[in-house]
Amino acid sequence: MAGKIVVLGTGGTIAGTSDVPGASVGYTAGQLGIAQLLAAVPQLAQAARGPLVAEQLAQVDSKDMTHALWERLVQRCLVHLADETVAGIVITHGTDTLEETAWLLHNLLPTHKPVVLTSAMRPATALAPDGPQNLLDAVALAAEPDAHGVLAVAAGVVHGAREVAKMHPLRLDAFASGDGGPLGWMDAGPVRWAHARAPEASVPRHGGLAARLGQLAWPRVQIVLSHAGADGSVVDALVTAGVVDGLVAAATGNGTLHQELEQALTRAAAAGVAVCVASRCPQGRMLALPPDAPWSSAPGLSPVKARVSLMLQLMDR
Incomplete structure (x- = not known):
């Protein structure tokens, strides 16, 4: 059996709801639990290639991200990355500070397994929410045998933690990777890497700091x-x-x-x-x-x- 995929929920627009049926703006972020988000996408079980495990860490709008939640997120990632039965991790996150969290994790976490951040620009109650497809792509990417390190995926595009940045306040393809370009694309199946292979893993610059975050x-x-x-x-x-x-x-x-x-x-x-x-x-x-x-x-x-x-x-x- 393939390793399990752990999905850590932190809230964000992907878990947002609106009192106005079908509305894409004017919503409240972080309202639905991660178990609800997973249950809404039955294709996840096949994409995971193994067991799928959900864990709720927070329910926040990512504009309100805190250092304490960063510590918690790093701690839980370390635990799951050290588990031999875990193949990869997916983190649902708000778009506003996703790039900051991705860069933090890139500098702290070991890179032998994939840690994939995903998000949404429309709430779960929108007429055409983008969260389900982004979540499906994230799980599929985390289950890729050659994927590793901290990645972000949205609107079918795979970004690296260093390059990813939110470039638009409303569009579904709000993220870009600047001059470096994306690392790959999710084309209704396995990832298509930009250079026909997964990027080389890098050593986290502050890996030794990760286990001490709560003490500092x-x-x-x-x-x-x-x-x-x-x-x-x-x-x-x-x-x-x-x-x-x-x-x-x-x-x-x-x-x-x-x-x-x-x-x-x-x-x-x-x-x-x-x-x-x-x-x-x-x-x-x-x-x-x-x-x-x-x-x-x-x-x-x-x-x-x-x-x-x-x-x-x-x-x-």
Whole structure:
């Protein structure tokens, strides 16, 4: 018998409902349990190639994702990944912060088995919900023998944790992978990998930190935006109040910063605050900063993913 697929439910639009029959907007996320979602898609049993197990971790709108839930999610993934009877994991998640959770898990979890995040742009009560097909694709992907590591699938497209980003507030194909492109596609059956084979597995950068998450405090890392007319008042206020351990600057272009903001970040770095710069441009990759730069950079990462990386770095030092 093939290994079992574990489906961890966290809520999101995929579990959302509306009081207006058939409505695609104006709904409340995280209303249906994961067992209800699975029962609504009878084809899942065949796609799983083995037993299918459901576990409800939370019922939240992912805009309200917390560090505590991240800890719980990592802990449960570690338990199931260590179970020899488990072939893969599927996580149902809201779209708003899916890319942040995916990047967190990518940096922490072992990669010998697939961990697949999926979601929906329409609630379960919509006239034509997209959640059932996304869930079916996620289970099929998690059951693929050559799949591994943290992946995301929606609208039939398979994305990697580093590249995936929500690019549209309403479309069903809201996610994209920028210049890197998708890893593959779910074409009514087995995954079709973009380069005819599954991508190589990578070693999690902070794998040793995963088991210690519950013992450590999460660093307070905020994102500040560089824009026309920017100043350093927010940065100075955060540093003076002593409520920040790290700052990610969402920079213009190739990591450029308004001079007023740059001066404030220089003061913050001198005060012991960790500073990282990431481009706010949704595509491309900013060049790495020179070795003598006063702060680090995050080439290829969005500001929200750079924040996740900076938090993990501060926890793991």
